[in-house]
Amino acid sequence: MQSTVLSTAFETKSNIVVSAPTSSGKTVIFEIAIARLLYTTQQQKALYLAPTKGLCSERTKDWAAKFQHLNAPVVELTGDSNALGLASAKDARIIISTPEKWDYITRRWSKNDHILRHIKLLLIDEVHFLRERNRGPCLEVLVSRMKDKVDDLRVIALSATVPNADDIAEWVGSNATDSDIDECGSPKTTADLFTFGETYRPCPLRKYVYGYANPEGDYWKLEGNLNSRIMQIIQEHANGRPVLIFAPMRKSASNAAEVLANEFDRLCEARNRPWDPPLPSMTANYDDPNLNELAPRGVAYHHAGLSPRDKRLVESAFLEGRCFVLVSTSSLAVGVNLPAYLVIIRGTKLYQGQWTEMDDLDILQMMGRAGRPQFDREGVCVIMTENNRKDYYVAMARGETPIESTLHLSLIEHVNAEIGQRESCSQDFVENWLRGTFLFVRMKKNLRHYQIEGAGGMNDPEHGVQNLSRHLFKSLREHELLLDATQDGRSEIACSHYGDLLASYFISFKTFLRLLRVKRGASTSDILQVLCLAEEFCEIRIRHGEKGVWNKIRTLSQIRFPPKKVTNATDKLSILIQAVLAGVNVLDIFKEEGEVFKAGFQSEARLVFRQAPRILKCLVDIAVHREDGKTAKDASELVRSTSGQAWDSSPATLRQLDNIGEKYMQLLSEAGIKSIGDVADSDPLRMEHLLNRRSSNFGFKLVQQARSFPDLDLMISEVKHKRFDDCVESRIELAIDLKNSNKEVINVWTAEKQPRYIICLTTSSEGELFDYRRMSRQTFQNCLQAPQI
Template sequence: MSYGHYQNSGYEEDYFGQEYQSVAYPNGYDDPYYADEIEPNSSPSPPQRGISGSMYEMEEINEYEDDNDNVPYYEDDPIHYQSTQEQPQFTAPRLPAPGVIFSLPFLPSERPHPICKRGGSLPNSHSSGMETTFEPPEPIPPLNRGSNPRNSSGIRLRPVSELPDIYRGVFKFGVFNAVQSSCFDTVVKSDENMVISAPTGSGKTVLFELAIVRMLRRAKELGKSVKCVYMAPTKALCSERQRDWSSKFDALGIRCCELTGDTVQFGKGAWGDAKNATIIITTGEKWDSLTRNWGDHGQILSQIQLFLVDEVHILNETRGSTLEVVISRMKTRGSAVRFVLVSATVPNIQDIAFWIGNKRRDDAAIVFEFGEDFRPCKLTRHVVGVPRQRGDNDFSFARKLDFKVFAALQAHSVGKPILVFVSTRKGVVQTAEQLKNDYAEAEKMRQCLPWSHPKRIEHVFHEKKLGELAPFGIGFHHAGLTIDDRRTVEDLYLKGILRVVVATSTLAVGVNLPAHTVVIKGVQIFQNNASVEYSDLDVMQMLGRAGRPQFDKDGIAIILCETELESKYRELVQGKTIVESSLHINLSEHINSEIGLGTITNIRSAKEWLRNSFLFQRIQKNPSHYALRKGENQSWEERVDDMVMQSVEKLRETKLIAEARAGG
């Protein structure tokens, strides 16, 4: 969940260095950030998209690969198509034979709204008309009679002692916070599907832990063997969860296993580990590849009772389609799986709830939305638009932005630790040097300075430029520096000697350096030989470094970008970016893969599969986003049926599938 919050165990006292202990690396290795850099991803295949004669398996992004080299990997996975006479049926010889034809009940197009609890505090102003409420399920005792404490919004805070003794050790505090207390009864006392959106740092991981506690209790009562899957978008988050939950749940005899591209070689050992574990920690891409052989692992998969999805808002991104199909697969093929999904603040969390649904009630999942008031560290956000002229290429525009950083810090920063994110190593050094020049100039002109000179710095750097910048309180950090230099920069920053570190975005996930002010200098990165924008997740990860709950009540986030992108980033930082589906981008490939898996066995089940997708939820609300039109008398169901037929036709034409007659 968190992007590697600073580990309390390794860090004591004030940021500016009364007492200081060494950096605890979030991945649990001695120094994974660097280890990952030198270990190339084993997959030799280049990324490929579109239908080109084979089906590809997308590998999860390795966020520790060198700067901007986050390339998804694919693996050949040919697939065929056969069918029956009455009802053409799809089969896939290379993948597990379908065996069972699944037929989901048709979902009515009009379903009731998800249930929202009513409650004390601030529903988001943009919450699309739905009131977010946190209704305490039990009568509230008066405040001053020794009852549970309440927070300032009047939410009754639930003590950990409400849980059975054996589970209390999982929680290292005495009282659940407002977010957790609001969800407490639903998560611990029911098996409802839940979708929760709350700001960064509001304690969402604990909700997953409470859901696990619920599952363990029920399993104990029923004497059943159960499993839970936790899914996060990055390997770093998985490693962090593995480390944290292993230490918390080991005492209960509950084993965790981490299944990601870092821990599993395809086809080797993954299921052996999963068999012996109760909590499986994985990424969407890895779970997608592992569950394509569903039939071979049916026994283990049937034990999954709980499916936890972190950062579900990444549905928005290109790789979100994998997340979408994996969740749909678990809904369709899993038996009685409970879903608990958490998200950053997004305006249309209800659409996700409709999609997840609640089989028990044929209804939507329960929604909890928590607004900015629930953010432990208030965040002031600034988006600064800079005009990009026609003649500006990426390089010249990046230089243009360099000249704006110091002024932005003069205007907004408050003398507390600053991180500046830049997309390339070269850019990192240039920005740092420009900051030094601007600082020196401002000093000469007796202007206000956003930070003061550090005291003497006695460290010697391998990289000469670091030595030149350090007296100005400026450092930089990227994968091209020696390990010694990187460690020194981290140490000096944590001690408050370096006031500003300019770094590549890998620092946002790799090494846990908290800041008060975070600047994202430019939103374009170079990836797969093209200039693209950071993913929303990348931006949120970088901004997630702003505000240090241990030391501060607030933080500052500044994004410098092209003027025409200003409103987009304003919406993003305010949690107003609507989550759309990305399934349409590679719909045919996903249909192909579900045919191989046996989830889709004929045209009818293909149509049902798509009508049960998040894409179907969004197409109806925002057809222009998907460049879709429908006929006046056509229903949306009929329109998406057309999409299915087009995809199937495409697969047929490219001979990726073939029709088979019954028994053939």
């Protein structure tokens, strides 16, 4: 495969689309193109996009080792990276990112132009994830934006086997010159397309899909049925070689491993041993006692809940043949290289409050683990699913499922963002932009699939685009997201203040509409309720069996705004947020419920506190625009609380200090030390005594850090007072000063190179907004004089 593409990848600048089976060595094509870029240019950069952080991390590690000797720095920019990473991208030759992160960067094109203008090679991995509704639209819009804004951009996209790779080639388009022609003598308009079948996989893969009845529609019951069928599949397909089983959850993985160990014992008693167990001297000593029970049978499980040591021991045992069957969550589908002869995908649904189908991308990654070229001539993959999904997975396994666009499901947010990229544009621009999307490519071939609201009968794609554009503009105007103007006799449009907010805060249109409907003078409780209804949290559900736990937490005194009863996901979210802000040790409460519930809480809390500050900041800006001081004040306080994961008046604020976790926070609180100020006023030796830390100047460092937090002083003076018959005119001056403005004060930059901000909000007692300032500490200097009121 690589030799077929080599000349085009290295000797030309042509755009390329490659469709090939998983594990067929497609990544080498990217490396050839990077080598050409490094060989022919001095400053140009390559950008690699992958759908997950796991793939990005894997590629960063690999390419940093391969290209460092060529003086080609590699930098990773994902959701986990920060401003420091973006600064390092200036000197990097290879940038690795996710579409979501790069969308954020490119929406601020002028600010980041010093980096963006040097990107001349765009590498898209796993481009078939265009079909995924959560990640696909972002990639589709981003690629169109890069093609529009970067001159002479080369695009190379790699896909798993799909039947409509030609549609991807049409969408990517050609970067050929006018003199380049296709086989028919016409100017080239599509990317060079290379398609390869299963024969190009170094280790051919046999694929089987088994469907199972679920007449009651209860997937929990089906889970047990699937576990009971695994041993039969192993006996039929493993041929005495290693087996890797993917289960949807941690509990599913450990349960399946336990079932297999019991089945192993039963078959051994019947003198029908399915595989050879390891010798007692070869089994590892695990931290997890359950793994120690399974190890003598040659069975283990692997998930994020294991200790790092146990993970390493399990991986080594599987690679060295001391573990015959390994049951894992999807964590082993990407990153750790643990191929097996037989891969079993035990169920195709994930439980995320409700059962939902896994992403096709995840299924394909799991399938790619089947087959060990260094040991086997073939690999086997078995997909276990419900009867009603069998045909779908048969088609997917054969590469017969076409890629469809999902851009139409979130089109209004993306169109608004594109309008916001320009000072002004027209409806014609939006229609031309739509024609450049993968959505339009597929609309021309599968109209029935895209019966989009506002697009009419869609008998003609061109007519559909015009109707769709009109419908989008109607919605944008209806919600005051557009400004209309006339320039040189032409009708022009631009984003309104609200349109700019929607684009800059990266929130869904449904969430934004909810923020616009927040009543004037909203309280903290009202704002919290709206936050919990955000579309960004729509996948959070009440898990089977956890409602009682949340009702128990609801009754705690630390919950400020308890619902009457936990009946839905909104109630659960409200309690989750309040419990974290109050410093409630939720993990201890969930400990009795098992590992699955703890893991679910942790992942949901990470999602909520990653998204909440951004949503709330948007509400603050909406309130300021409306001069609604009460809502702006309460929303600003909630922004600060969710950012620091602590109520302002809660001892949980102590967690902002280094080395202060739940245990130390509780000890300090019981001693009457409940705020950063209390720590700053404390004796360092007393701190060491309370926390039993008498080494390395612990108390001194802790107190010094507390004293480095900004301590603001507000001074108010009346400079004019004049009485009238029916009112009093008063003019007041506000002066805000930084009391601890010495070298001890906290740096104006965070460790992640993000600026620290100070907000000055002035309202009347009735909630009328007088003034709002948000400025960096660097701008603040030593004193700020607010305007006279």
